[in-house]
Amino acid sequence: MTNAHTAGELKEGTFRAEALPGTIQTGVLTYIGDSISLSPNSDHKAGYITLPGNRTFGAVQRGPYELGCTYKYYSRAAGAWGDWRDFIAKYALGAVDNPTDHLSTFTFICYVISSGKWEVYPGCKINKAVISGDNPGNFLQFEAQIFSMAALIEPSKTITDYQGITIGADPTFPTEALLYWDANQQMNLNGGGLLNHYPKKWSLTIDNHLDRLPAVQTWYDGTKYPAAIELHEDIREIIYECEMLLKDATWDIAKHNHYPVTALTLPIGNKVITLSDGDLVPNNFRDLSQKLGSDNLKIMFPTLSIA
Numbered sequence: 486m487t488n489a490h491t492a493g494e495l496k497e498g499t500f501r502a503e504a505l506p507g508t509i510q511t512g513v514l515t516y517i518g519d520s521i522s523l524s525p526n527s528d529h530k531a532g533y534i535t536l537p538g539n540r541t542f543g544a545v546q547r548g549p550y551e552l553g554c555t556y557k558y559y560s561r562a563a564g565a566w567g568d569w570r571d572f573i574a575k576y577a578l579g580a581v582d583n584p585t586d587h588l589s590t591f592t593f594i595c596y597v598i599s600s601g602k603w604e605v606y607p608g609c610k611i612n613k614a615v616i617s618g619d620n621p622g623n624f625l626q627f628e629a630q631i632f633s634m635a636a637l638i639e640p641s642k643t644i645t646d647y648q649g650i651t652i653g654a655d656p657t658f659p660t661e662a663l664l665y666w667d668a669n670q671q672m673n674l675n676g677g678g679l680l681n682h683y684p685k686k687w688s689l690t691i692d693n694h695l696d697r698l699p700a701v702q703t704w705y706d707g708t709k710y711p712a713a714i715e716l717h718e719d720i721r722e723i724i725y726e727c728e729m730l731l732k733d734a735t736w737d738i739a740k741h742n743h744y745p746v747t748a749l750t751l752p753i754g755n756k757v758i759t760l761s762d763g764d765l766v767p768n769n770f771r772d773l774s775q776k777l778g779s780d781n782l783k784i785m786f787p788t789l790s791i792a
Contacts, residue, residue: 495520496596506590507608507634512653518558527636549711552636562661577614608634612695617688618666668752675744684727694719731778760786
């Protein structure tokens with residue numbers, strides 16, 4: 486499971502909440518988004534270990550597995566299926582509106598058309614989530630770097646190796662419009678009030694800095710796999726980055742004087758992400774020249790809410 490898939494090979498991404506970490510639950514799956522790409526990164530951390538005895542290739546033992554994938558997708562306006570927060574906000578922040586200290590787990594499932602099989606990742610947490618926009622009017626892109634406790638390629642929805650269970654039905658595909666960059670952001674720099682903010686492109690990253698707790702799992706069919714049994718959460722970073730044109734020295738002065746970013750609002754569909762009490766991450770001051778200036782800003786925020 487090392488090759489990336491492209492959108493023409495994939496159906497929509499889906500998930501199922503888990504009551505117990507790593508245990509797949511039956512029931513109708515929940516829509517995540519229209520697939521852009523799915524990149525499995527199920528790696529053997531130690532590769533293959535050659536057993537001692539002679540100098541030729543012979544018996545080997547697989548090292549521990551680090552399992553997961555990176556899923557990129559477009560999401561849709563809120564409707565009967567829910568909204569974009571139900572996956573990326575709930576599982577990257579712990580809730581659809583305000584961050585919680587701990588994350589719950591889910592099973593990620595995506596059907597690969599070219600192989601006629603399901604890729605199934607039980608016991609998942611989102612290590613890193615990214616929402617990004619590239620010029621107003623373009624579709625917003627969503628990305629989830631997922632850590633999992635197992636990785637399966639299944640010819641049917643009936644699983645008999647990892648767990649004895651039949652996965653639930655696919656969701657009804659939503660008909661709502663894809664989300665795009667359709668409203669201006671606003672920023673309050675140094676308590677100066679909310680003013681329109683005009684980046685050329687931007688991204689919001691939530692990094693949970695997960696770490697895998699290694700163990701030996703015994704699957705339903707008796708197979709033993711050295712893989713993560715728990716996913717531990719470290720310091721969470723919330724980072725906004727953007728590229729913008731500069732018409733004066735406002736941001737040079739802000740970086741020099743360590744001005745806070747009191748608030749930043751990011752409209753997404755009919756919801757607004759509000760980031761508060763941000764710190765500018767220092768970078769080089771721009772070169773002054775007789776041409777249009779630009780800069781790349783990076784701001785770290787301790788708090789976030791969605792309403």
